Amino acid sequence: MYKTTASIEGMSCGMCEAHICDVIRKTFPHAKKVSASHIKNTATFLTDDEIDSSLLKECIEETGYHYTGCRTEPFEKKGLFHFGKSKD
Template sequence: MVKNIIRIDGMACSMCEAHVSDAIRKQFPDAKKVSASHGKKEASFVTEEPADEATVKKMIDETGYHYEGFCTEPYEKKGFFGLFG
């Protein structure tokens, strides 16, 4: 699994975060752990394979916010059940 992290400028409140999160869920219906933070100026979501950067950029541009970058990192489940593989 992969954590996709999008750097976004222009989000100012929790409604902005909800708008971005909804756009991610619409574009990537299988996404898990979708979250956005105007304080951190980023959004993230987990998928089986890395998301396509061009698709991510287009999606953010269409929301009216400013795409600033994209990266991925390996995602491992954490918590009690994660201890057992």
């Protein structure tokens, strides 16, 4: 699983965040835990595979917001009782 964090300028309220989340869900139908923050100027979501960043840029730019980049990194879901691995 991968976590993608996109940097987006131009969001100013909760409706802007909802608009970005809707566009991401439409463009990447299998995206999970999609969220956006106009305070942090970011949107984050999880996918099973790495995404095409040019497709992400295109869908965000079409909405009128400004895409300034993204970072995709492996994501490991932590269980309810995750205590980390011991180094014995």
